[in-house]
Amino acid sequence: MTFQKGPIEGVVIAPFRKFVDERGWLAEIFRHDELPAWFRPEMSYVSVTNPGVLRGPHEHVDQADLFCWVGPGDFKLTLWDNRPASPTYRNRMEVAMGANNPGSAIIPKGVVHCYRCISHEPGLVINCPDRLFMGQSKQQPIDEIRHEDDPENPFVKDELARRLPN
Numbered sequence: 001m002t003f004q005k006g007p008i009e010g011v012v013i014a015p016f017r018k019f020v021d022e023r024g025w026l027a028e029i030f031r032h033d034e035l036p037a038w039f040r041p042e043m044s045y046v047s048v049t050n051p052g053v054l055r056g057p058h059e060h061v062d063q064a065d066l067f068c069w070v071g072p073g074d075f076k077l078t079l080w081d082n083r084p085a086s087p088t089y090r091n092r093m094e095v096a097m098g099a100n101n102p103g104s105a106i107i108p109k110g111v112v113h114c115y116r117c118i119s120h121e122p123g124l125v126i127n128c129p130d131r132l133f134m135g136q137s138k139q140q141p142i143d144e145i146r147h148e149d150d151p152e153n154p155f156v157k158d159e160l161a162r163r164l165p166n
Contacts, residue, residue, distance in 0.1 A: 001154040003092035008081040010108035013095055029068045039064055039106055041128035048124055049117040056114025057147045057155040063131040065107045071099025073123020075115045078159055083110040098123055112155050
């Protein structure tokens with residue numbers, strides 16, 4: 001399976017506009033009036049990823065994600081368009097985000113994604129997906145196709161081949 005470098009239909013990368021004053025800074029993560037009509041967050045969570053750690057690659061059948069990177073820490077986000085009906089099918093993107101490039105990424109369902117903490121300090125990630133984890137009252141199966149569990153998977157092999165040094 002071969003992927004080429006290029007944009008991916010439906011992926012929205014947005015830098016954060018920081019409002020800075022003597023107290024520090026503030027940035028809006030999202031506004032409904034600036035999101036694509038098909039995407040509405042349903043919940044949010046925050047995670048910390050240690051230096052060098054890779055989360056993913058995986059994809060969702062019904063869920064889209066809105067990942068936000070503000071620091072501390074920096075990340076390399078890698079995306080593969082794995083949707084046969086997409087006009088950007090088999091495109092691959094990489095974006096550096098985090099303390100040095102704060103911003104967000106909306107990742108549509110069916111787009112394989114992973115991120116690696118590339119800083120020497122742990123990195124913080126906020127996600128605002130458009131589906132509840134495990135559905136209402138956590139009564140449904142997890143909507144995730146986990147490619148990271150198979151070292152022979154083409155997404156894992158591609159990520160390992162392109163790994164940025166820490």
